[in-house]
Amino acid sequence: MARTEKKKNVVLVGFGWTGAILGMELANEGLEILALERGHDQATVPDFQYPNMIDELKYGVRLGMMQKPRNGTLTIRRDQNETALPYRSLGTFLPGIGVGGAGTHWNGLNWRPMQSEYHLRSYTEEKFGNIIPEDMTIQDYPMSYAELEPHFDRFEYVAGISGQAGNVNGKIVEGGNPFEAPRSRDYPMPPMHSTWDGKKFGDAAKAMGYHPFPSPGGIASKDYVNEYNMQMGPCNHCGFCERFGCYNYSKSSPQTAIIDALKRKKNFEYRTHADVLRVELAPDGKTATGVTYYDEKAQEEVFQPADIVILTAFSLHNVHLMLLSGIGKPYDPNTNEGVVGRNYSYQLTGGYTLFFKDENFNPFIGTGANGMCIDDFGMDNIDFAKEGFIGGAYWRSGQTNGQPIRSMGLPAGTPSWGAGWKKAIGEWYGHSMNIGAHGSLMSYRGNYLDLDPTYKDPRGRAMMRMTFNWQPNDLKMIQFMKSKMEPLVKSMNPDIAQDGFKKDGAMFDVRPYQTTHNTGGAVTGDDPKTSAINRYLQAWDQHNVFVMGASAFPQNTQYNPTGMVGGLAYWAAEHIRKDYLPNPRPLV
Amino acid sequence: MRDLPGLPSRRGFLKASAATAAIAGIAVPAKAEQKPEPVALTEYKPICLKPSEWAFVMAAVARLIPSEGEGPGAIETRVPVFIDMQLAGDYGRAADWYMEGPHDAAASPLRGWQTPLTPLEVYQQAIPVFDEWCKVTHGKIFAELDAATQDKALTSLQKDEMKIRPDLREFFTILLGNTKEGYFADPMYGGNHGMQAWTYIGFPGARGSYREWVLKHNVKYPLGPVSISGERA
Ligand SMILES: Cc1cc2nc3c(=O)[nH]c(=O)nc-3n(C[C@H](O)[C@H](O)[C@H](O)COP(=O)(O)OP(=O)(O)OC[C@H]3O[C@@H](n4cnc5c(N)ncnc54)[C@H](O)[C@@H]3O)c2cc1C
Numbered sequence: 001m002a003r004t005e006k007k008k009n010v011v012l013v014g015f016g017w018t019g020a021i022l023g024m025e026l027a028n029e030g031l032e033i034l035a036l037e038r039g040h041d042q043a044t045v046p047d048f049q050y051p052n053m054i055d056e057l058k059y060g061v062r063l064g065m066m067q068k069p070r071n072g073t074l075t076i077r078r079d080q081n082e083t084a085l086p087y088r089s090l091g092t093f094l095p096g097i098g099v100g101g102a103g104t105h106w107n108g109l110n111w112r113p114m115q116s117e118y119h120l121r122s123y124t125e126e127k128f129g130n131i132i133p134e135d136m137t138i139q140d141y142p143m144s145y146a147e148l149e150p151h152f153d154r155f156e157y158v159a160g161i162s163g164q165a166g167n168v169n170g171k172i173v174e175g176g177n178p179f180e181a182p183r184s185r186d187y188p189m190p191p192m193h194s195t196w197d198g199k200k201f202g203d204a205a206k207a208m209g210y211h212p213f214p215s216p217g218g219i220a221s222k223d224y225v226n227e228y229n230m231q232m233g234p235c236n237h238c239g240f241c242e243r244f245g246c247y248n249y250s251k252s253s254p255q256t257a258i259i260d261a262l263k264r265k266k267n268f269e270y271r272t273h274a275d276v277l278r279v280e281l282a283p284d285g286k287t288a289t290g291v292t293y294y295d296e297k298a299q300e301e302v303f304q305p306a307d308i309v310i311l312t313a314f315s316l317h318n319v320h321l322m323l324l325s326g327i328g329k330p331y332d333p334n335t336n337e338g339v340v341g342r343n344y345s346y347q348l349t350g351g352y353t354l355f356f357k358d359e360n361f362n363p364f365i366g367t368g369a370n371g372m373c374i375d376d377f378g379m380d381n382i383d384f385a386k387e388g389f390i391g392g393a394y395w396r397s398g399q400t401n402g403q404p405i406r407s408m409g410l411p412a413g414t415p416s417w418g419a420g421w422k423k424a425i426g427e428w429y430g431h432s433m434n435i436g437a438h439g440s441l442m443s444y445r446g447n448y449l450d451l452d453p454t455y456k457d458p459r460g461r462a463m464m465r466m467t468f469n470w471q472p473n474d475l476k477m478i479q480f481m482k483s484k485m486e487p488l489v490k491s492m493n494p495d496i497a498q499d500g501f502k503k504d505g506a507m508f509d510v511r512p513y514q515t516t517h518n519t520g521g522a523v524t525g526d527d528p529k530t531s532a533i534n535r536y537l538q539a540w541d542q543h544n545v546f547v548m549g550a551s552a553f554p555q556n557t558q559y560n561p562t563g564m565v566g567g568l569a570y571w572a573a574e575h576i577r578k579d580y581l582p583n584p585r586p587l588v
Numbered sequence: 589m590r591d592l593p594g595l596p597s598r599r600g601f602l603k604a605s606a607a608t609a610a611i612a613g614i615a616v617p618a619k620a621e622q623k624p625e626p627v628a629l630t631e632y633k634p635i636c637l638k639p640s641e642w643a644f645v646m647a648a649v650a651r652l653i654p655s656e657g658e659g660p661g662a663i664e665t666r667v668p669v670f671i672d673m674q675l676a677g678d679y680g681r682a683a684d685w686y687m688e689g690p691h692d693a694a695a696s697p698l699r700g701w702q703t704p705l706t707p708l709e710v711y712q713q714a715i716p717v718f719d720e721w722c723k724v725t726h727g728k729i730f731a732e733l734d735a736a737t738q739d740k741a742l743t744s745l746q747k748d749e750m751k752i753r754p755d756l757r758e759f760f761t762i763l764l765g766n767t768k769e770g771y772f773a774d775p776m777y778g779g780n781h782g783m784q785a786w787t788y789i790g791f792p793g794a795r796g797s798y799r800e801w802v803l804k805h806n807v808k809y810p811l812g813p814v815s816i817s818g819e820r821a
C-alpha cells in the first residue's frame with residue numbers, strides 16, 4: 001500500500017537547474033512547492049570542499065557525481081534492426097544525480113541559439129528552397145527569439161554568466177560575437193581571461209579575418225550578487241570544473257545561484273532519495289492528480305497529490321516519465337505518428353590537437369568554459385544549399401583541465417604503453433592545445449526514444465530505449481568544419497597537428513565521452529501532431545503537466561543547451577504565473 | 589611472497605627503494621615526517637588478488653609502464669597496489685554499473701561494457717587464459733617470460749591474436765586503463781607513490797588554484813605537486 005502525503009500546489013520532479021528555477025518562481029507566488037529529487041542532498045559545504053573534490057579518479061574517471069546505471073539507465077541501439085543493449089557503464093553522456101543535478105558539474109558554457117535556429121524549417125525552406133531531406137524532421141520553435149530574449153537575460157543574470165556582448169540591441173560591440181542574436185544588455189560579468197591556447201587561437205582566427213570573442217560561461221570573473229542575494233566569488237581556474245562541483249562558489253550552479261535562497265522559503269520543501277515512478281492521471285486522463293514516488297529511506301511507494309506537476313528531471317528522464325505515465329502518444333517512426341520520443345537529438349563535435357614542443361600551456365590551469373570562440377561558421381553564416389548540409393558549429397579553444405588520466409594528448413602513432421609511451425608523456429604533457437567545433441544535430445525519423453521491450457530498471461519499470469545514429473547531413477557538416485579548420489591550424493604552424501572529426505559512415509559509439517547534450521523527445525510546437533508540449537511547455541492533453549528541459553528542443557542547436565533550457569524555463573514560469581494560475585486550462 | 593623467476597620488475601624494486609631513499613632523505617625532508625614508507629611490494633598482502641594474479645599484475649604493469657628510461661615505472665609508483673585496491677572495491681565489483689541480463693558479450697565493442705563479468709572477474713578469468721596462451725605460444729606463463737617476450741605477448745593480447753572469449757574481450761583495455769589510473773591517480777589510492785608520476789610530467793596535483801597564472805602565457809608553472817592528503821613533492 002502506498003503512503004499518501006499531504007497535497008501540494010506544485011510538485012517538481014527533479015531538483016537540478018530547471019527544478020530550482022521553477023521552484024523559486026512559483027514559491028514567489030506563495031504556492032506550496034515540493035521538489036522530489038531521486039538522488040542525495042548536496043551542497044558546496046561539505047560535499048564540494050577542497051581538496052577532496054578535486055580528485056580525478058573519484059569524480060573524473062569513476063564518475064562519482066553522476067547517476068549510477070545500476071539505479072537507472074536506458075538501452076541503446078543504432079537503428080531499428082538492432083537489438084538495444086543497456087548503457088551499463090557511463091561513457092558518451094553523463095546524467096547527473098542529486099540536488100543540483102548536472103548543473104553542479106557542468107562546464108558552464110552558456111549560449112543563446114542563433115536567430116535562424118528558432119524557425120529552422122521555415123528559414124531553410126524560405127532561404128534555400130526545398131532542400132530538407134525527407135527523413136529529417138526539423139521544425140520551428142513555436143515562440144520567437146524576441147519573445148524569449150527577456151528570459152535568456154533573466155537566466156544569465158540569475159546564473160551569473162561572464163562574457164563579452166557582441167550585439168546589444170542591434171549595435172555591434174567590438175570584441176564580442178558579432179553574429180549573436182541581439183541582447184538587451186551586456187552580460188552580468190565581464191569575460192574571463194583566456195589561457196595561452198585560447199589566445200593563440202584567437203590571434204590566428206583574427207589574422208584569417210574571423211571574429212574571435214571570449215567564451216561566455218557560468219564562471220565568475222569577479223564578485224557577483226544576483227537578484228536573490230546569492231553570491232559568487234571569482235574563479236580560481238582550478239582545472240577541476242567539468243564533472244566536479246565547485247569548491248569556490250565560482251561556478252553557476254543551482255546551489256550557488258538559487259537553491260540556498262529557495263531553501264529559506266517556508267512554502268518550499270524538497271525531499272531527496274525520492275524517485276518519481278510515474279505521473280498519476282485522473283480517470284478521464286485530462287489532468288494529473290500527482291505523482292507516485294519511491295521513498296528510498298522508508299522503502300515504500302508514496303502518492304504525492306498536487307495541483308500542478310512539472311517535469312524537471314533532465315531531458316531523457318522527462319521523456320521516460322511521459323512514456324511510463326501515458327502523457328502524450330508515443331512516437332512510431334514507421335508511421336511518423338505520435339509525439340513522445342519524437343525528434344530525439346544529440347550533438348556532433350570534432351576538432352584538432354596541435355602540438356608545440358617548445359611552448360608551455362600549463363593545461364591544469366583551466367575552467368569549464370575557458371578560452372576564445374568564433375561563430376563565423378555558425379548556422380546563420382552557412383549557405384545550406386551550397387554546402388549541402390543543414391547545420392553549423394561554433395569553434396572554441398580553451399583548456400578545461402590537465403588531469404593526466406583523461407587529458408593526455410599524444411601525437412598519433414605514439415605507442416599506447418611501454419617505454420615509448422612513457423617517453424612521450426614526459427615529452428608532450430603540457431605542450432599541446434585543442435581547437436574544437438561544437439556542431440548542431442538535426443532530428444530524423446530514425447532517431448527516437450521509446451520503451452524497451454526487454455530490460456527493466458530496479459523498480460521493475462521498462463527502461464527507455466534510445467535509437468540513435470549519426471546521419472549523413474551532420475557528418476557532412478562536421479567534415480565541412482574540418483576543411484575550414486585545417487588552414488587555420490596550418491597558419492598556427494604547430495610541430496604536429498592531428499584531427500578528430502567523424503567521417504561519413506561513422507557509427508554511434510557509446511564509450512568515449514561526447515556530450516551530455518541530449519535533446520528532444522518531448523518537443524515544443526504549435527501542432528499537437530508533431531509536438532508533445534505547446535509553446536508554454538504545457539502537455540497538450542493534460543493541462544496541469546508542464547515539461548521543462550532540453551527535451552523541448554525540436555532539433556539540437558549548435559551550442560551547449562543550458563542557456564536555452566534556462567531561457568525556456570523562465571518563459572514557461574512567466575506564463576504559468578501570469579496566465580495559468582489565475583485560470584488553469586490549456587493555454588493554447 | 590615467492591621469488592618470481594625472470595620477473596623484470598626486480599630491477600624496478602631496487603630502483604624504487606633508491607628513489608624512495610632520495611625522496612625521504614634529500615629531496616623533501618617534510619615528506620619523511622608525513623608518512624612512513626609503505627610495505628615493499630614483495631611483502632604486500634593483496635586484498636583480492638590471488639598469488640598467481642598478483643604475480644601477473646606485477647609483471648604486466650612492469651612492461652606497460654617500464655622502469656627503464658626517464659620517469660618512474662609502474663613498479664616504483666606501486667601501481668599493482670592500486671589495481672588490487674580498485675579491484676577489491678566498488679570498481680572491481682561493478683557496483684555502479686547495470687549488470688542484469690540478458691547479456692550480449694559478443695556485441696560490437698562500440699556498444700560498451702556488455703560482458704556479464706565484473707572487472708575483477710575479468711581479471712580472474714582472463715589471467716589464466718592468457719597465461720595458458722603464453723605457455724603454449726612462448727613456453728612459460730607470462731610472469732616467467734623475459735621482458736622482450738612479455739612485450740610481444742602483451743602486443744598479441746592487445747591485438748587479440750589469441751581470439752579471447754568475448755566476455756573477456758575488455759581485459760587488455762581495462763588492464764592498461766587501470767595501470768595508467770594507478771600511475772596518475774592521487775597517491776591515496778595506493779599508486780603514484782610519492783607523486784612521482786605527477787612530478788615527472790609536471791602536473792601540480794591538487795593545487796587547484798591558478799588565478800594569478802592565467803595570463804602568464806607560455807611561462808612554465810613553477811610549483812611541484814601536492815596531494816589530497818597534503819603530501820608535497
Ligand atoms: C559533464 C557535463 C558537462 C556539461 N557541460 C555543459 C555546458 O558547458 N553547457 C551547457 O549548456 N550544458 C552543459 N551540460 C548540460 C547541463 O548540465 C544540462 O543541460 C542541465 O543541467 C539541464 O538541467 P535540467 O534541470 O534539465 O536537468 P538536471 O540539472 O540534470 O537536473 C535533473 C534532476 O532531476 C533528477 N531526476 C531525474 N529523474 C528523476 C525522477 N524520476 N525522480 C526524481 N528526480 C529525478 C536528477 O537526479 C537530477 O538531479 C553538461 C552536462 C554534463 C553532465
Ligand code: SF4
Nearest residue numbers: 235236238241246251
Ligand atoms: S574552474 Fe573555477 S568555477 Fe570551475 S570549479 Fe574551479 S574554481 Fe570553480
